[in-house]
Amino acid sequence: MVRIENISKSFIQANNENLHALKNVSLEIRENTIFGIIGLSGAGKSTLLRSIISLEKIDCGSIFIDGIEITSLKESELRSFKKNIGVVFQGYNLLYQRNVEKNIALPLEISGWKKENIKKRVKYLIEVTGLSGKEKAYPAQLSGGQRQRVAIARALALNPKLLLLDEITSALDPRTTNQILKLLLEIKEKFRVTILLITHEIAVVSLICDEVAVLDYGEIVERGNSFDVLKHPKSTVTKMLLGKGGFC
């Protein structure tokens, strides 16, 4: 579903130094799986996600989604291709002047859906994400978990094949985190969607990820079946995330 081959990305820092946020990263994400990217703050996780949807221009390497190399697409092709990808960015990213149903409707409105179809689709997404009764609520009136449900519903609006989720549970308590993870498992089956989940929480990986890659200072230091990686961690950073390591 997603194949990333040797991508690198650097940023020029305020002090003019070059920061290598991603170094020769390669990954393969199989269809209808949940793939976790775990790493400490600054490891390059969000840069990787932003690269996958072409919000960052990579310095070199290739990204294939469903066999299509996205870096080769023209601006207009990319815009329509991106409809296949749902994203929940780090932070809530909800529009605070719009209520729940209007937030979820946004991608449908932008895509020119008819009003009655938008209404039906939003109703369905509200049911699936467990937001019934909150249709008219504004983001400020919701809990953190409910806001993430809205963000997930909005990301699913156009029925994407790929869902990219950046730290969607990091601000939530353990019970709410579990509820959101359970929802993701349901969504994976219902929508037949492939999920890339970025997190720094090892519990999230162990609960729902089929596979995991550990990112450290822009490099993948470890990868594999999540059960195996967590049972037999090799890198210092994986051990540290598991609470077994010393200092990195």
Ligand SMILES: Nc1ncnc2c1ncn2[C@@H]1O[C@H](COP(=O)(O)OP(=O)(O)OP(=O)(O)O)[C@@H](O)[C@H]1O
């Ligand atoms: N636009 C930018 N300009 C300059 N440096 C950047 C830019 N975006 C990211 N970086 C740097 O790239 C590195 C990786 O950042 P990134 O946001 O990908 O990390 P992260 O793993 O998502 O961290 P966190 O867990 O804190 O969200 C960091 O050192 C960051 O300062």
Ligand SMILES: [Mg+2]
């Ligand atoms: Mg990040």
